[in-house]
Amino acid sequence: MTILVTGATGNIGRNVVQGLVEKGEGPRVRALTRNPQAARLPEGVDVVQGDLLRPDTLTPALQGVATMFLFPLAYRVPTPELLDDYASSAGAVAAAERAGVRRLVVMSAEGELLEAVQRSTMEWTIVNPGEFMLNKIDYWGHSIRTEGAARSAYPDSPGCPIHEADIADVITAVLLGDGHAKAVYELTGPELLTPAEQVRAIGQGIGRELRFQALNPEEGRAELVAQWGEMAADHYIEYQKEWATAPPTVLPTVEEITGHPARTLRAWAADHAASFR
Ligand SMILES: NC(=O)c1ccc[n+]([C@@H]2O[C@H](COP(=O)([O-])OP(=O)(O)OC[C@H]3O[C@@H](n4cnc5c(N)ncnc54)[C@H](OP(=O)(O)O)[C@@H]3O)[C@@H](O)[C@H]2O)c1
Known part of the structure; x- marks a missing residue:
């Protein structure tokens, strides 16, 4: 059986490829990228070129594929015709169905991608x-590296962030296991933590005492805009405002599907300590 992993060079997809490869004598793993030369994927993975925004380029990658992980492209791309075009992987759903893919696992499907998935006759x-x-x-990262400090304008807004390896473990389990047809799995990390608690957990993970500082909303937005730009900053601020009054709920989904508890923020920080030094 051949499994196609798209977004295979990214944070989630790279972990999915690794998880599938570790199955040893398991499925044949094919990985999609726009740039095979730069892919740096494990030995034995069949690396194939293709562009999710141009479904006609996916034919070689989809040949003989029974099961596919579809990475969601959901970002604005400037095009000459329309400067604010919203690109998505929706076209790839129809291409997969035409090519005979039977099982499709999709992350973060919304908008036209969600509609395309729900319309499809594949086991999604x-x-x-x-x-x-x-x-x-x-x-x-920047303020921890340079000042040993982290700041937020929403100190009372908790979150339950999730390790990318847990997302990938769930995706891998669903790609390989039965009984997930038409399921929509919401995933969270294992703990609800305020920003100050998150900073403490990161400090414990990287072995350094960190300071937490509360900012006023204007200062907080300016810091976020400097890192992410206005659109992403305002999107994140909306979440933080919402979570201050309606915190997200910690869900058991990761453990239910993978059989192991979701990884903590402290463990994640240890995994990524180099990014905070
Ligand atoms: N950040 C969050 O808190 C959060 C929460 C929930 C959901 N999400 C979702 O997660 C996604 C982003 O994850 P990420 O930032 O971790 O991604 P990422 O690691 O930057 O990975 C992006 C991947 O997409 C591939 N890619 C990009 N454009 C492509 C194209 N036109 N054709 C084929 N492949 C393409 C890249 O492959 P090549 O460059 O090798 O082609 C790469 O493997 C978004 O959809 C976002 O909505 C994020």
């Missing part, structure tokens, strides 16, 4: 992770 499963722990590198 949607995996919806909440906030990634990886965001902490974008948001706090």
Whole structure:
């Protein structure tokens, strides 16, 4: 059996490829990338070129594929015709169905991608992770590296971020296991932590005492915009405002599907200590 992993060079997909390869005599793993020369994927993985935004380029990658992980492209791409075009992997769903793919696992499907998945006759499963722990590198990495400090304008807004390896473990289990057809799995990390508690957990993981500082909303937005730009900053601020009054719920899904508890923020920080030094 051949399993196609798209987004295979990214944070989630790279872990999915690794998880499948570790199955030893298991499925043949094919990985999609726009740039095979730069892919750096494990030995034995069949690396194939293709562009999810151009479904006609996916034919070689989809040949003989029974099961596929579809990475969600969901970002704005400037095109000459429309400067604010919203690109998605929706076209790849129809291409997969035409090519005979029978099982499709999709992460974070929304909008036209969600509609395409739900319309398809494949055995589909949607995996919806909440906030990634990886965001902490974008948001706090610089100030932790340079000042041993991390700041937030929403000190009363807790979150339950998730390790990318747990998202990948769930996706791998669903790719390989039965009984997940038409399921929509919401995933979170294992703990609900305030920003100050998150900073403490990161400090414990990297072996360094860190300071937490509360900011006012204007200062907080300016810091986020400097890291992420206005659109992503405002998107994150909306979540933080919401979580201050309606915190997200810690869900048992990772353990239910993988059989192991979700990894803690402290363990994640230890895995990524180099990004905070
Ligand atoms: N950050 C969060 O808290 C959070 C929470 C929930 C969901 N999400 C979702 O997670 C996704 C982003 O994850 P990430 O930042 O971790 O991704 P990432 O690691 O940057 O990976 C991006 C992957 O997409 C591939 N890719 C990009 N454009 C492509 C194209 N046109 N055709 C084929 N492959 C393409 C890249 O492959 P090549 O460059 O090798 O082609 C790469 O493997 C978004 O959809 C976001 O909505 C994020």
